[in-house]
Amino acid sequence: MxxxxxxxxxxxxxxxxxxxxxxxxxxxxxxxxxxxxxxxxxxxxxxxxxxxxxxxxxxxxxxxxxxxxxxxxxxxxxxxxxxxxxxxxxxxxxxxxxxxxxxxxxxxxxxxxxxxERRRENNDDTKAVSRSRIDRLCRRRNVPLREKTLWRMLYESASRASAVLALNIEDLDLANKQARITVKGGDTMWITWGTDTAHLLPRLIAGREHGPLFLSEHRPGPHRRATTDTRDICPETGRARLGYDRARILLGHHGDGLRLHQLRHSSATHLGDANVSANVIMTKTGHKSLRSVQRYVKPGLAAVHEATETLSGPRRRG
Structure with a gap:
């Protein structure tokens, strides 16, 4: 028995x-x-x-x-x-x-x-970069359209790079400047973007109706194609989805060492500087708790500089 x-x-x-x-x-x-x-x-x-x-x-x-x-x-x-x-x-x-x-x-x-045991992760308050630096980067003439669109969308949506890179064209609602993404844990949420991204997206899509939004430069070889999920291959061009590592390298090259997560971090920090409520920032970034959002609600360096000027005496006329 x-x-x-x-x-x-x-x-x-x-x-x-x-x-x-x-x-x-x-x-x-x-x-x-x-x-x-x-x-x-x-x-x-x-x-x-x-x-x-x-x-x-x-x-x-x-x-x-x-x-x-x-x-x-x-x-x-x-x-x-x-x-x-x-x-x-x-x-x-x-x-x-x-x-x-x-x-x-x-x-x-x-x-x-x-x-x-877990190790203490030190906060790095320098991760957020200025809005003007991001704007200059996205307007550079030697930066391809694909990279400009990706960086604009990451900044304006405050979304994780992995989720944005996983977007398909059929996920987009161009008229309302929003798209469905899958976040950590498998939940689905909407991300939104602004006018700059909205101007770039139609040019990037170029009439395509299905498949990955962000594509790699070349078609994959026979071996890679055989081992790649069919959902990651564009049915119209045969090109594969742009991968995270390649996107990271491209931003590091053009952005003088800027990292993909810094675009999301900067976006949330700038929203906090603009006195956007923590609840709205939490909803936009997809964080699960207000505690995770507190680091963005804390004023950034630009706000500190502006406050510092109030301590200076009145300017003298020449």
């Missing part, structure tokens, strides 16, 4: 391994769960992190045999020298996987130990 129960429990687990799944089987089950598959960007991020962790932990080992201190060593070897934000993001991905294994599947699994 005991053997029958054990076999039944094994079949229910879906691993085919007595005593729990292997590291690889546990990762595959997690990546196949609705929590992850509901958003392909989330799936790609988790896959990258967990595949690297599996290589060091041993993909064919039983998950139950992995000790907490081994997990801490693995995290340290992979991302110990990374910036706090990168460490925290990848640590959280591994933690989400293990929590899912323990609470949803009831598998014996290690936990992220105290030795691998």
């Amino acid at each position: 005991a053997a029958t129960v054990t076999a039944l429990d094994t079949r229910r687990s879906g691993t085919g391994t007595v005593g729990g799944p292997t590291v690889r089987a546990a990762i595959d089950a997690f990546l196949d769960s609705p929590k992850v598959t509901s958003n392909r960007h989330t799936l790609r991020a988790y896959t990258n992190v967990l595949d690297r962790a599996a290589e060091l932990l041993g993909p064919n080992r039983r998950l139950a045999d992995v000790a907490d201190d081994e997990l801490a060593t693995t995290l340290s070897q992979l991302w110990g020298t990374a910036k706090p934000a990168t460490w925290n993001r990848n640590r959280a991905a591994v933690g989400s996987w293990l929590t899912w294994c323990a609470t949803r599947q009831h598998w014996t699994a290690p936990a992220v130990p105290a030795a691998a």
